[in-house]
Amino acid sequence: MKYWWLIFLPFISVSQDLPIIKYSTKDGLGHAIVYSIYEDKKGFIWFATDNGLTRYDGETFKNFTEANGLRSSYIFGITENDSSLVFSTFGKGLQFSNGYTIDTTNVLASEIEYPINILKDNENLWITDRSNNLFKVNRDRVKKYTNDIDYPNKAISKVIKLGNSIFASSYGLY
Numbered sequence: 001m002k003y004w005w006l007i008f009l010p011f012i013s014v015s016q017d018l019p020i021i022k023y024s025t026k027d028g029l030g031h032a033i034v035y036s037i038y039e040d041k042k043g044f045i046w047f048a049t050d051n052g053l054t055r056y057d058g059e060t061f062k063n064f065t066e067a068n069g070l071r072s073s074y075i076f077g078i079t080e081n082d083s084s085l086v087f088s089t090f091g092k093g094l095q096f097s098n099g100y101t102i103d104t105t106n107v108l109a110s111e112i113e114y115p116i117n118i119l120k121d122n123e124n125l126w127i128t129d130r131s132n133n134l135f136k137v138n139r140d141r142v143k144k145y146t147n148d149i150d151y152p153n154k155a156i157s158k159v160i161k162l163g164n165s166i167f168a169s170s171y172g173l174y
Contacts, residue, residue, distance in 0.1 A: 028061030030054035036117075038078035040085060042099055048075035053087060055099070069102035071095055077118035079125065086125065088115035094127075094137075109137045119159045126159045134159065 023029050031051035038046045047054040052065035052073050066073055071092030078087045084096040084103070093110050096103040109115075114130035125137040134145040159167070 023056075023061075028054070028063070030061070030063040030065070035076045036078050038080070038085075040080050040099060044099060046078050046085065046087075048078050048087060050074055053078075053097070064097070064102055069104040071104075076116045077127070079118045079120040081120060081125075086118060086120070088118055088127070090114055090116075090130075094118075094125075109135065109142045111142060112137070117159055119161060121161055128159055 025032055029047060029049070030053065031049035033050040034047045035050075036048040038048075040046060043057075045056040045058075047056065050073065052063055052068070052070050053075050055062045055064070064070055070089060072089035074090035076088045076090060078085065080086065084098055086094055086096055086108070089095050091114055093112055094108045094115055096106050096108075109125075109127070112127055112129055112135055115127045115135075116130060117128045119126040123138050125135075127135040127137060129135070136143045136145070161167075
Protein backbone atom coordinates (compact mmCIF):
# COMPACT_ATOMS: atom_id res chain seq x y z
CA MET A 1 0.00 0.00 0.00
CA LYS A 2 1.34 3.37 -0.99
CA TYR A 3 0.88 6.43 1.13
CA TRP A 4 0.74 9.93 -0.22
CA TRP A 5 1.71 12.77 1.99
CA LEU A 6 0.09 16.05 1.37
CA ILE A 7 1.87 18.99 2.87
CA PHE A 8 0.28 22.42 2.95
CA LEU A 9 2.63 25.33 3.02
CA PRO A 10 1.32 28.79 3.61
CA PHE A 11 1.70 30.96 0.53
CA ILE A 12 2.28 34.59 1.21
CA SER A 13 1.85 36.98 -1.62
CA VAL A 14 3.58 40.29 -1.27
CA SER A 15 2.01 42.99 -3.35
CA GLN A 16 3.86 46.08 -4.30
CA ASP A 17 2.18 49.20 -3.06
CA LEU A 18 2.96 52.03 -5.39
CA PRO A 19 3.10 55.43 -3.77
CA ILE A 20 0.23 57.73 -4.52
CA ILE A 21 1.26 61.32 -4.92
CA LYS A 22 -1.39 63.97 -5.21
CA TYR A 23 -0.53 67.15 -7.07
CA SER A 24 -2.64 70.27 -6.78
CA THR A 25 -2.49 73.91 -7.71
CA LYS A 26 -0.39 74.45 -4.58
CA ASP A 27 2.29 72.27 -6.19
CA GLY A 28 2.10 74.19 -9.48
CA LEU A 29 -0.60 72.33 -11.42
CA GLY A 30 -2.45 74.84 -13.61
CA HIS A 31 -5.93 73.84 -12.41
CA ALA A 32 -7.49 71.16 -10.21
CA ILE A 33 -9.61 69.87 -13.12
CA VAL A 34 -7.47 67.69 -15.41
CA TYR A 35 -9.06 66.26 -18.57
CA SER A 36 -6.15 64.48 -20.17
CA ILE A 37 -2.57 63.42 -19.41
CA TYR A 38 0.09 62.78 -22.03
CA GLU A 39 3.80 61.92 -21.94
CA ASP A 40 5.72 63.32 -24.90
CA LYS A 41 8.86 62.01 -26.63
CA LYS A 42 11.06 64.24 -24.46
CA GLY A 43 9.65 62.70 -21.27
CA PHE A 44 7.55 65.69 -20.22
CA ILE A 45 4.15 64.92 -18.69
CA TRP A 46 1.41 67.23 -20.00
CA PHE A 47 -1.89 67.96 -18.26
CA ALA A 48 -4.86 69.40 -20.12
CA THR A 49 -6.77 71.55 -17.64
CA ASP A 50 -9.42 74.23 -17.25
CA ASN A 51 -6.59 76.75 -17.06
CA GLY A 52 -4.44 75.81 -20.03
CA LEU A 53 -1.64 73.28 -20.35
CA THR A 54 0.69 72.25 -17.57
CA ARG A 55 4.06 70.63 -18.33
CA TYR A 56 5.74 68.55 -15.63
CA ASP A 57 9.40 67.52 -15.95
CA GLY A 58 9.44 65.29 -12.86
CA GLU A 59 10.37 68.13 -10.54
CA THR A 60 8.65 71.36 -11.52
CA PHE A 61 5.47 72.48 -13.24
CA LYS A 62 5.30 75.02 -16.08
CA ASN A 63 1.92 76.44 -17.00
CA PHE A 64 0.87 77.69 -20.44
CA THR A 65 -2.21 79.91 -20.64
CA GLU A 66 -3.71 82.49 -22.97
CA ALA A 67 -0.94 84.84 -21.82
CA ASN A 68 1.52 82.39 -23.44
CA GLY A 69 -0.41 82.19 -26.73
CA LEU A 70 -3.13 79.64 -26.10
CA ARG A 71 -6.31 80.49 -27.99
CA SER A 72 -8.42 79.17 -25.09
CA SER A 73 -7.70 78.22 -21.50
CA TYR A 74 -9.84 75.07 -21.75
CA ILE A 75 -7.68 72.24 -23.05
CA PHE A 76 -9.13 68.74 -23.39
CA GLY A 77 -7.08 66.48 -25.66
CA ILE A 78 -3.32 66.12 -26.18
CA THR A 79 -1.28 64.04 -28.60
CA GLU A 80 1.95 64.37 -30.54
CA ASN A 81 2.82 64.27 -34.22
CA ASP A 82 6.32 63.96 -35.69
CA SER A 83 7.32 67.53 -34.92
CA SER A 84 5.06 68.97 -32.22
CA LEU A 85 2.51 68.55 -29.49
CA VAL A 86 -1.09 68.88 -30.72
CA PHE A 87 -3.85 69.90 -28.33
CA SER A 88 -7.49 70.87 -28.49
CA THR A 89 -8.46 74.36 -27.39
CA PHE A 90 -12.15 74.52 -26.58
CA GLY A 91 -13.91 76.82 -29.01
CA LYS A 92 -10.67 77.67 -30.81
CA GLY A 93 -9.62 74.50 -32.70
CA LEU A 94 -6.33 72.62 -32.67
CA GLN A 95 -3.09 74.27 -31.64
CA PHE A 96 0.58 73.22 -31.55
CA SER A 97 3.61 73.50 -29.29
CA ASN A 98 7.24 72.46 -29.57
CA GLY A 99 7.20 71.71 -25.84
CA TYR A 100 8.61 75.07 -24.84
CA THR A 101 6.53 77.67 -26.71
CA ILE A 102 3.00 77.79 -28.13
CA ASP A 103 2.56 78.20 -31.89
CA THR A 104 0.08 81.05 -32.27
CA THR A 105 -0.10 81.04 -36.08
CA ASN A 106 -0.37 77.45 -37.35
CA VAL A 107 -3.96 76.29 -37.81
CA LEU A 108 -5.08 72.74 -38.53
CA ALA A 109 -8.68 71.78 -39.22
CA SER A 110 -10.11 75.19 -38.42
CA GLU A 111 -13.61 73.88 -39.15
CA ILE A 112 -13.43 71.76 -35.97
CA GLU A 113 -14.28 74.54 -33.58
CA TYR A 114 -14.76 72.54 -30.37
CA PRO A 115 -12.35 69.59 -30.46
CA ILE A 116 -12.30 67.40 -27.37
CA ASN A 117 -10.51 64.05 -27.78
CA ILE A 118 -7.53 63.57 -30.08
CA LEU A 119 -5.93 60.32 -31.17
CA LYS A 120 -2.93 60.05 -33.49
CA ASP A 121 -2.80 57.08 -35.85
CA ASN A 122 0.03 57.09 -38.41
CA GLU A 123 -0.52 60.23 -40.49
CA ASN A 124 -4.08 60.82 -39.24
CA LEU A 125 -5.61 62.53 -36.25
CA TRP A 126 -8.98 61.21 -35.08
CA ILE A 127 -10.91 63.90 -33.27
CA THR A 128 -14.23 64.09 -31.48
CA ASP A 129 -15.87 67.43 -30.87
CA ARG A 130 -18.32 68.88 -28.36
CA SER A 131 -21.24 67.69 -30.51
CA ASN A 132 -19.79 64.16 -30.51
CA ASN A 133 -18.91 64.20 -34.20
CA LEU A 134 -15.99 62.15 -35.42
CA PHE A 135 -13.35 63.67 -37.72
CA LYS A 136 -10.38 62.16 -39.51
CA VAL A 137 -7.73 64.81 -40.15
CA ASN A 138 -4.58 64.50 -42.22
CA ARG A 139 -2.38 66.99 -44.04
CA ASP A 140 -4.66 67.11 -47.07
CA ARG A 141 -8.19 67.06 -45.72
CA VAL A 142 -10.71 66.77 -42.94
CA LYS A 143 -13.36 64.07 -43.23
CA LYS A 144 -16.40 64.33 -41.01
CA TYR A 145 -18.26 61.12 -40.31
CA THR A 146 -21.98 61.85 -40.04
CA ASN A 147 -25.26 59.95 -40.10
CA ASP A 148 -24.53 57.99 -43.22
CA ILE A 149 -23.18 54.57 -44.07
CA ASP A 150 -19.72 55.51 -42.78
CA TYR A 151 -20.96 56.42 -39.34
CA PRO A 152 -24.53 55.51 -38.43
CA ASN A 153 -24.79 56.92 -34.88
CA LYS A 154 -23.85 60.54 -34.32
CA ALA A 155 -22.71 60.33 -30.70
CA ILE A 156 -19.02 59.50 -30.54
CA SER A 157 -17.59 60.11 -27.09
CA LYS A 158 -14.07 58.63 -27.25
CA VAL A 159 -11.67 57.28 -29.86
CA ILE A 160 -8.86 54.87 -28.98
CA LYS A 161 -6.39 52.67 -30.84
CA LEU A 162 -6.10 49.00 -29.93
CA GLY A 163 -3.54 47.09 -31.98
CA ASN A 164 -4.04 48.10 -35.60
CA SER A 165 -7.68 49.12 -35.16
CA ILE A 166 -9.39 52.39 -34.30
CA PHE A 167 -12.37 52.09 -31.96
CA ALA A 168 -15.00 54.77 -31.47
CA SER A 169 -17.39 54.50 -28.53
CA SER A 170 -20.96 55.47 -29.20
CA TYR A 171 -24.18 53.51 -28.94
CA GLY A 172 -21.94 50.49 -29.35
CA LEU A 173 -18.41 50.33 -30.73
CA TYR A 174 -17.26 51.08 -34.27
